[in-house]
Amino acid sequence: MNRTELRLALRPLAFMDAQAHRAEGLLELRSEPQRRLLVWHPDAVERLFRADQGLHHPGSRSFRPLLGERSLLWQQGERHTAYRRVLGTPLRGRRLAAYRGLVAGTVHDEIDELGEGTEFGLADWTRRVTLKIMGRIVFGHADGALLTPFAAWMDRALGSHYRTLAYRFLKGGLPLPDPELERLLVRGAREAARENPESLAGRLLEDDSPFADLDDGELRDQIVSLLFAGHETSASTAAWALYWLDRHDTIRQEVLAELASGADGFAADEVPLLQAVVQETLRITPPVPAAGNRVLTEDCPYHGQTLAAGTVLTPSIHLAHHRADSFPEPQRFDPRRFLGRKVPSSVYFPFGGGTRHCLGSQLGQVEVRMIVAALLRRREVRCVNPRAGVPQLRGHAMAPSPRLRMKVSSCLA
Numbered sequence: 001m002n003r004t005e006l007r008l009a010l011r012p013l014a015f016m017d018a019q020a021h022r023a024e025g026l027l028e029l030r031s032e033p034q035r036r037l038l039v040w041h042p043d044a045v046e047r048l049f050r051a052d053q054g055l056h057h058p059g060s061r062s063f064r065p066l067l068g069e070r071s072l073l074w075q076q077g078e079r080h081t082a083y084r085r086v087l088g089t090p091l092r093g094r095r096l097a098a099y100r101g102l103v104a105g106t107v108h109d110e111i112d113e114l115g116e117g118t119e120f121g122l123a124d125w126t127r128r129v130t131l132k133i134m135g136r137i138v139f140g141h142a143d144g145a146l147l148t149p150f151a152a153w154m155d156r157a158l159g160s161h162y163r164t165l166a167y168r169f170l171k172g173g174l175p176l177p178d179p180e181l182e183r184l185l186v187r188g189a190r191e192a193a194r195e196n197p198e199s200l201a202g203r204l205l206e207d208d209s210p211f212a213d214l215d216d217g218e219l220r221d222q223i224v225s226l227l228f229a230g231h232e233t234s235a236s237t238a239a240w241a242l243y244w245l246d247r248h249d250t251i252r253q254e255v256l257a258e259l260a261s262g263a264d265g266f267a268a269d270e271v272p273l274l275q276a277v278v279q280e281t282l283r284i285t286p287p288v289p290a291a292g293n294r295v296l297t298e299d300c301p302y303h304g305q306t307l308a309a310g311t312v313l314t315p316s317i318h319l320a321h322h323r324a325d326s327f328p329e330p331q332r333f334d335p336r337r338f339l340g341r342k343v344p345s346s347v348y349f350p351f352g353g354g355t356r357h358c359l360g361s362q363l364g365q366v367e368v369r370m371i372v373a374a375l376l377r378r379r380e381v382r383c384v385n386p387r388a389g390v391p392q393l394r395g396h397a398m399a400p401s402p403r404l405r406m407k408v409s410s411c412l413a
C-alpha cells in the first residue's frame with residue numbers, strides 16, 4: 001500500500017472530497033505493475049458496469065476473513081449467479097410483499113419502547129431495528145441469543161474506525177467471532193430450514209436448491225454475509241434520512257402531510273416525496289461510499305489510454321454523487337431532484353451496479369421508508385445534538401456518528 005492508498009484508507013471521505021474538482025473523474029491510486037484507479041466519471045462507470053460480467057471481483061482484503069472466503073460477495077461465475085438467483089428472487093418485486101407485516105411489526109415493537117422523554121442514539125437504534133428485520137428474514141425469528149453476540153462482534157470489528165484500522169494493519173485482519181457464535185449461526189440456519197422453509201436460510205437449503213448440501217463452513221459465510229450486508233446499510237440510510245428530515249423541517253412537515261393518507265411507506269408510489277427523501281439521502285450520504293473493486297481481465301482502451309489487464313478499478317459512489325454537473329449544488333439536501341425524474345445509473349448508483357448490483361436494494365428502501373414513516377407518525381422526535389451528525393466509518397460503510405442522539409418529546413400514537 002502506497003501513501004495515496006493509505007490516505008484513502010485512513011480518511012476516505014476527506015480524501016475523496018479533495019478529488020472532487022477532477023473533471024476527468026478518474027484518479028490513479030497505484031501505478032504499474034498493479035495499477036489501481038478510483039473512477040467516478042459517468043462514462044467510465046457506465047462502461048465498467050456494462051462489462052462487469054467479464055471482470056474479476058476480488059473482494060476486500062480486510063472483509064474476506066470476516067465474511068468468509070466463500071461468501072457470495074466474492075464468489076465468481078456460475079456459483080455466484082446461482083446464489084443471486086436463490087437469495088435474490090424473494091427480495092424483489094411482488095415477493096417483497098411477504099415481508100411487509102414482518103417489517104411493520106418489528107418497527108412498531110421498537111417504537112413502542114420509545115416513551116416520552118426517551119433519549120436514544122440514532123444509529124444504534126436503526127441498527128437494532130434492521131438487524132432484527134434481517135434476523136426474521138434469514139432465520140424466521142429475531143432470537144437475541146444469535147443477534148446480540150452477532151451485533152457485539154460487528155461492533156468490535158467496525159464500531160471504531162481507528163480500531164478497525166488497527167485490526168487491519170497491526171493485527172493482520174478484522175477479528176473473527178467466537179467459534180460458539182459461528183456454531184449457533186449454522187445451527188440456527190439448519191433449524192430455520194426445517195421449521196421456516198420460507199426464510200432465506202430455508203430457501204438456500206431446500207431440497208431442490210443447488211445449495212441443499214452446503215457444508216457448515218460455506219453456510220456460515222452466507223449467513224454472516226446476509227446479516228451483515230442486509231442490516232448495516234439500511235440502518236445507516238434510515239438514520240441519515242431521519243437526520244436530514246430533522247435538519248429540514250419544511251420537508252419533514254410535507255412528508256408528514258403525505259403520510260396523512262395512512263400509507264405505511266411500503267409502496268414507493270404511494271409516498272413519492274418520502275421516496276425522494278430516501279433517494280436524496282442515498283445520494284448525499286451514501287452508506288457505501290465505494291462499490292466493490294473490479295479487475296480488468298483484458299486490455300481496455302479508455303479516453304486515449306490503454307488500461308492494461310490486471311488494472312484494479314474502484315467505483316467511487318461518493319464522488320459520483322457529488323459531481324456538480326450531475327447534481328447542481330451537490331452539498332445541498334434537496335429531495336426534489338428525484339421527484340418525477342429518473343436519474344441514470346452512471347451518475348447515481350448507491351447500490352453499485354453490473355453483476356454485483358445489491359441484492360437487497362428494494363428491500364433496503366422498503367425498510368427505510370417504513371421506519372421513517374412509522375417513527376414520524378408515532379413520535380415527535382428531534383435531534384438533541386445535530387452537530388454530531390457527522391459521518392462515522394464502519395468498515396467500508398458509513399453511518400452517522402454514534403454520538404448523534406434523538407429525544408422523544410411526545411408520543412402521538
Ligand code: HEM
Binds near residue numbers: 072226237287351358
Ligand atoms: C439502503 C440499503 C443498502 C445499500 C445502500 C446497499 C448497497 C450495496 C452496495 C453498494 C453493494 C455493492 C455493489 C457493487 O459492488 O456493485 C451491495 C451489495 C450487496 N448487498 Fe446491499 N445495500 C443495501 C441493502 C441491502 C439489503 C437489505 C440486503 C439484504 C440481503 C443486501 C444484500 C447485498 C448483497 C448480498 C450484496 C452482494 C451482491 C453480489 O456480490 O452479488 N443489501 N449493496
